[in-house]
Amino acid sequence: MVNRMTHPSAPRGRPRDSRAHQAILTAAAELVAELGYAAASIGAVAARAGVGKDTVYRRWPGKAELVYEAVFTRTEAAPAPDTGSLTGDLTALLESLVQEFAAPAATAALPGLLADFAADPDLRARIRSEFLAPAKDGLVAVFERAVRRGEADPGLPVDLVLDTLAGAVFFHVGLVGERPGPQLAAQLAAIVGRGIETR
Amino acid sequence: MVNRMTHPSAPRGRPRDSRAHQAILTAAAELVAELGYAAASIGAVAARAGVGKDTVYRRWPGKAELVYEAVFTRTEAAPAPDTGSLTGDLTALLESLVQEFAAPAATAALPGLLADFAADPDLRARIRSEFLAPAKDGLVAVFERAVRRGEADPGLPVDLVLDTLAGAVFFHVGLVGERPGPQLAAQLAAIVGRGIETR
Amino acid sequence: MVNRMTHPSAPRGRPRDSRAHQAILTAAAELVAELGYAAASIGAVAARAGVGKDTVYRRWPGKAELVYEAVFTRTEAAPAPDTGSLTGDLTALLESLVQEFAAPAATAALPGLLADFAADPDLRARIRSEFLAPAKDGLVAVFERAVRRGEADPGLPVDLVLDTLAGAVFFHVGLVGERPGPQLAAQLAAIVGRGIETR
Amino acid sequence: MVNRMTHPSAPRGRPRDSRAHQAILTAAAELVAELGYAAASIGAVAARAGVGKDTVYRRWPGKAELVYEAVFTRTEAAPAPDTGSLTGDLTALLESLVQEFAAPAATAALPGLLADFAADPDLRARIRSEFLAPAKDGLVAVFERAVRRGEADPGLPVDLVLDTLAGAVFFHVGLVGERPGPQLAAQLAAIVGRGIETR
DNA sequence: GGCTAATCGAGACGGTACGTCAAGTCTTCCA
């Protein structure tokens, strides 16, 4: 009975081939890294994956969703380490953000990907709720610890700070193409950390 | 002789029609605002402007340059007002930045435009040197005044702060589609201003 | 023992469902009548019959064979009545031919069906041996009676006359879409009958 | 002034390239002859002609119209010779019909072409008015001469006779694939000629 | 006033990608 509730429709017919799924994601990440987002066509992804176009369209509605999954959902969310200070926590958080955005496939994909997300109302709503969700969770945890330590006031505009961090990294790394130095995260964390701490 | 040197080739043949130039820019801004950047094709711009496609391609190499000029170079650079304090100056600077990015045509154009700029090496180099140049001039002036006042140290990473401000506004307004409240510029200025001021 | 010889492999496993067989034929005839031959896909036939595609392909090699069986092998061959004269016999034979070709499903199916038969070498060979076989049997009987009566000479080119009759009806009814008047069979029989009779 | 009347709309824009036109027709005829009607795709025709697909679709709405023009409108209509007798005239007319239908490209194209014409209401109407028009003109001329000679009665069902002749040749040559012997036209002319002549 | 030359609107050109559809095969679970 419980199974019936949780699996209301038994999966009928031939199940989807998980090797095809994986091959498509790999091919998409490769092609985006090689050719850039705009030049990586769905047809080319399918061809490299050894798969028909329908097999791609059956799983993803368009290039944006496919590339998003291929490039950005493979790394696990960092556990938001507790370094003992607001600036230290922000540095750690920014370091993982920089690392994620600076990966070759990510740099190649980000601008076009964000443009496609912004152009579609459905996708646009998912930027905050999906794309930035892991970072937001981390940021909220960092804030809570800072408030407990007395370093920060409650009521901080979390979304605004998140957009600032993400926007800064995107512009600096993803858009202008600056290779991120090892001190980038610390610099940003210093500015924003001091900007939001109490006093 | 001097004229000959500076204008080595006298303009022969029929001169370009400035009304066509203007009609194209207007049509481009309208179409981007109505359909979005991706759906606004050069053919459609030419048709609405009552102009042949070649007349567009003769003046701009592609959609990115055309839309950039149509949407972003019509407002004059603000004169960077001196409000007497770093935070006040930053607020003023951010207010004009927010105003520029929040215009309907700009919101519609920005993500796709930045994606096209980022995808092309030549255009990518122009993001800082052209797109962000006016804002950078303003920011440099603000910094110099703050240093003179003793509010800030020389040697601030201007480019990084600039990317932070622009990135924050782009993510918050241009990408996520948040309607900017009247306090947005002040909030951001407070965070970044306090983050970079001396001590 | 004899049964075992004639059926050397006893049918093992689940026997084929004859209701599925019938449902497929009915669905095929309906869809061809509704949408035309080209637009009636095997997938749609299977879906309407409540059947998997494999169940169709297990019984028929392709759309042509399926539709042929669905549309043309349901009416029993007429017994070739003896009216006492060559023209009368031809009229009767043509009337059943016209009736068969003028049925809605037949009109819809014929051109595409013949095209598919003609395109495939195996099927092309079956046009005479199957498609036209009943009519040919009838025509041969009619000729034999006419020869016995002295109305016709032996050695008539049966195949050519058959192609003429079938081609005339196909062009007039199946292709041009002319609704066949009640005198059509008689008119054709008069022309061809007088054309082949002795003297 | 008169020119203005006869050419009310001056041809603007780049004129169509007649070499492309010709290359497409040649490629279409070749591919149909090589692969058959169904397997000759418009994309393949365009590729062989060294032309974009749009250049094909700009001139013809679909494969049927293109192939019809490529295969059947290249031979000039025969002048309907006056042999002095109804049967002789019919033989001449049928000889050119057989010759036209028996050409390799025509045999390959005919069944599929007629199916596509029959499937589309607009095209179906054009079978008589275009496809059969030259033959009909010839047949009418033959009939008029026969009536003047007293060999035939006025009021003959021209369309029915035409469908009979065309249908016979199509079935015998185009569909069944019979190689037409030299006596085919004479045999058919004998049957139909005697069938319709007075007395 | 003719000559030269670039620009104008229009639209055809060769390409490339799109997203959909059908064909015929294969793979799962269920009877």
Add this chain to the structure above:
DNA sequence: TGGAAGACTTGACGTACCGTCTCGATTAGCC
């Protein structure tokens, strides 16, 4: 083993833009 369901590869469909080109017709500066 049969059957229903549906995923699979392949390949054609017809459309839309891309950026370039080719027309005839303007519209200037130059001799």
